[in-house]
Amino acid sequence: MTRAASLLLATFVFVVSAGAQELHPVLQNHAEARGGVAAIEAIQSVDVRVTIDEGWVLDGHYRATRDGLMRIDVFAEGERVFTEALSEDGSAWAMQRGEATGSPITEEEAGILWRGVLGNIYGLHELASQGVAVSVSGPEELEGESYWLVDLVHEDGFEDRYYLDAESFLVVRQRSDHALHPAVDPEVRRYESRYSDYRQVDGVLFAFRQEKFDLDTGERVQRTTVHSRESNTIEDRSEFRMPQ
Numbered sequence: 001m002t003r004a005a006s007l008l009l010a011t012f013v014f015v016v017s018a019g020a021q022e023l024h025p026v027l028q029n030h031a032e033a034r035g036g037v038a039a040i041e042a043i044q045s046v047d048v049r050v051t052i053d054e055g056w057v058l059d060g061h062y063r064a065t066r067d068g069l070m071r072i073d074v075f076a077e078g079e080r081v082f083t084e085a086l087s088e089d090g091s092a093w094a095m096q097r098g099e100a101t102g103s104p105i106t107e108e109e110a111g112i113l114w115r116g117v118l119g120n121i122y123g124l125h126e127l128a129s130q131g132v133a134v135s136v137s138g139p140e141e142l143e144g145e146s147y148w149l150v151d152l153v154h155e156d157g158f159e160d161r162y163y164l165d166a167e168s169f170l171v172v173r174q175r176s177d178h179a180l181h182p183a184v185d186p187e188v189r190r191y192e193s194r195y196s197d198y199r200q201v202d203g204v205l206f207a208f209r210q211e212k213f214d215l216d217t218g219e220r221v222q223r224t225t226v227h228s229r230e231s232n233t234i235e236d237r238s239e240f241r242m243p244q
Contacts (some may be wrong), residue, residue: 026148034123102110132153147165170205
């Protein structure tokens, strides 16, 4: 369960890009609403602390860099229970509770972690340059509200859809089919994440709250809260290396 939670924590926030002069107007407006293309692209690294609640509670410390490094340490009642990371040599690894050395993880799990890097650092306007197929449509009505739709197809085939509020141009919903806890249960279900509590960090707006719902049952299955977020503070890159 803790390993699965780390993957969920690692994909919390979101993202998209092409040349600024070629941007779809909706993506341009979205970038401007968050603080502007220049401010978003100035983010070279993030350091985020979160709590995830599914009836049981875990805390996570997430770090990532624009060039593809990431690490998340998951804690239960202050004790580290799991670590997962992408390192400088391109490898992906994990470390269980009580272990002092890491072990390689699967390519599929590494892909989930990379999508998390995109979501936590890159802007939606940047994703095309990272190999993601991006399409924009709408506006579309959903439950009485109007949204622009941004559909993404990642290089590994994973698909998701972002719903941008037609007035604010901020992401307020995201839908995708996936396993909630892929490390322990591979069942794929339809989920919707709802984003709120936007706050400015270094000139860029980020959602500090995410609630995930099972679209078939209507049940809220997860709530994630960001407690702190810092940009461009990572200096020690050795923490991303797999302990030997």
